[in-house]
Amino acid sequence: MTDALKSKTSKKAEKEMEEQAESISKLMKKALKNDKITVKVEKLKNKKISSMITLSEESRRMQDMMKMHSMPGMDMSAFGGEGETLILNASHPLVQYITEHQDGENAEMICEQLYDLAKLQHAPLSADAMTKFVARSNDIMMLLTK
Numbered sequence: 001m002t003d004a005l006k007s008k009t010s011k012k013a014e015k016e017m018e019e020q021a022e023s024i025s026k027l028m029k030k031a032l033k034n035d036k037i038t039v040k041v042e043k044l045k046n047k048k049i050s051s052m053i054t055l056s057e058e059s060r061r062m063q064d065m066m067k068m069h070s071m072p073g074m075d076m077s078a079f080g081g082e083g084e085t086l087i088l089n090a091s092h093p094l095v096q097y098i099t100e101h102q103d104g105e106n107a108e109m110i111c112e113q114l115y116d117l118a119k120l121q122h123a124p125l126s127a128d129a130m131t132k133f134v135a136r137s138n139d140i141m142m143l144l145t146k
Contacts, residue, residue, distance in 0.1 A: 017041045017090050020099050024088060027102050031111035038085040041095070050092040051118040054085045086118060106143070109136060 025039035088095045
């Protein structure tokens with residue numbers, strides 16, 4: 001990820017974010033049931049972005065090739081999702097919440113939602129993933145009404 005998106009941080013803050021990243025990474029992998037995903041915690045300049053996904057050049061080219069050969073929307077998870085890095089914004093309140101409440105009852109649901117929101121920035125979700133996303137979004141809104 002380029003420095004244009006990241007905020008400047010002190011060495012101490014970087015060390016704290018590395019420690020956060022380790023614990024959040026375990027939680028994310030458990031919530032997503034995906035051991036292959038790479039999770040990083042960065043302090044992004046735009047505080048409204050909670051999560052984003054970056055793709056390795058190889059994965060990006062594979063997606064481009066599939067689009068060219070009339071296979072749009074094909075789920076990249078069929079290839080193991082390798083080359084995918086989930087970047088969580090340490091400045092965002094949702095990321096701070098899961099950092100502080102990793103054992104909380106809603107932590108895994110928020111992890112899944114952050115991941116799906118990041119995935120939506122690249123391409124549509126598969127039908128099954130979209131169904132789960134909509135159901136989870138409704139659950140989250142119901143929590144807000146209580």
